[in-house]
């Protein structure tokens with residue numbers, strides 16, 4: 001194995017694979033180190049993945065009206081892979097119920113239910129076809145750095161890797177190293193604290209998610225009508241149910257990590273207990289921690305980029321991050337390709353990735369605003385949330401925006417409507433006002449993200465960010 005590559009990627013998640021694929025397609029020499037076996041990549045279930053992100057990476061996503069209309073159609077394949085990656089189910093429209101089921105809103109759910117194991121295999125295939133080298137069962141242990149310890153001075157020059165079969169450790173050098181190791185952010189968090197981007201995610205920044213795909217008893221389905229829906233915000237998080245096909249149903253919940261309430265598994269079991277058509281036969285499923293936190297203020301350093309969960313490119317309202325990771329991978333690759341064309345890999349040369357993520361794509365700015373919104377609204381009692389549903393303050397439009405990862409800045413008519421409908425609840429009104437004011441301030445602040453790398457301007461921008469985020473705590 002050569003010990004020097006142009007690009008080294010830690011982790012073969014969706015973000016790392018797209019990053020590697022695009023760089024190899026541009027003629028760069030890329031290696032991905034992944035600690036698992038290839039077969040273990042992805043989740044043993046299907047996730048709701050953003051249609052727009054799948055399309056952006058070049059996947060031909062079935063049109064909304066070809067899935068889940070009338071009789072369920074078969075899983076759709078994609079052009080370059082005959083095996084299907086999408087479930088029969090898709091959600092063009094979705095019911096979102098209040099936590100107490102008192103009322104519901106119709107939202108547009110811009111996701112498609114995607115088999116994560118099949119997607120992972122497709123992405124590895126595409127990257128390999130482009131010329132990427134994959135090294136499985138190789139654990140990335142630490143970054144190798146040069147220069148000083150501040151963001152201005154540091155440069156990542158490679159990684160230390162352990163072969164999990166032989167336990168041998170080697171050092172691999174690279175011009176650019178990418179951290180796509182998921183929320184553990186193995187490389188980012190091992191950088192010196194002085195860089196300001198090494199902060200590990202806190203417990204508050206996670207939801208605990210559990211999902212189970214169960215067989216349904218055909219004899220009982222007619223008498224046990226279940227419509228696909230979300231229940232949100234419920235028990236500091238959300239609960240969902242979706243019919244995958246005639247025989248299988250997916251039930252899940254995501255609840256604030258360590259919340260002092262029943263866990264997601266218990267929430268799911270309680271739902272199942274009320275529905276006699278859902279049997280005890282588990283088809284697939286699992287769960288774990290899901291990131292709903294905020295990004296480090298820079299996703300780049302000298303010779304270094306951060307992609308996917310490692311940089312919290314997840315929608316804070318739902319924890320959906322496969323789409324954000326793939327978009328992140330694409331944008332990071334774009335910046336590295338431009339920098340490489342100029343023979344550069346320093347922080348200034350890689351800075352356009354920050355700009356594209358936080359401003360150009362709008363994702364960073366939206367996610368930052370939603371993080372503050374989530375943080376404040378999550379503390380409201382469930383009864384207040386149900387009240388906001390009934391009064392249509394949590395409207396279909398508002399829920400459509402936030403569940404799809406977009407922050408909706410309050411307009412004057414919206415503010416007036418909220419004020420009139422919540423007049424009897426001044427305390428609640430104050431909390432709502434705080435959440436939307438802070439969300440708007442953060443959104444605008446992120447739109448003013450420094451256009452170029454300038455340590456002084458960036459530090460000033462970071463201080464304002466800290467001040468704004470602290471108000472949400």
Ligand SMILES: Cc1cc2nc3c(=O)[nH]c(=O)nc-3n(C[C@H](O)[C@H](O)[C@H](O)COP(=O)(O)OP(=O)(O)OC[C@H]3O[C@@H](n4cnc5c(N)ncnc54)[C@H](O)[C@@H]3O)c2cc1C
Nearest residue numbers: 011013014015035047048140182209308309320321322325
């Ligand atoms: C229960 C659950 C449900 C979810 N549901 C959804 C959903 O419905 N929709 C959605 O969009 N997202 C969902 N997510 C989130 C989504 O899975 C992640 O946001 C997404 O996978 C992040 O992609 P990534 O590229 O950051 O890499 P990840 O998918 O996090 O992959 C990281 C890779 O790095 C490897 N790795 C880690 N450490 C090392 C190391 N030291 N050395 C080498 N390799 C390493 C891992 O083995 C893994 O393959 C869910 C997450 C969970 C836990």
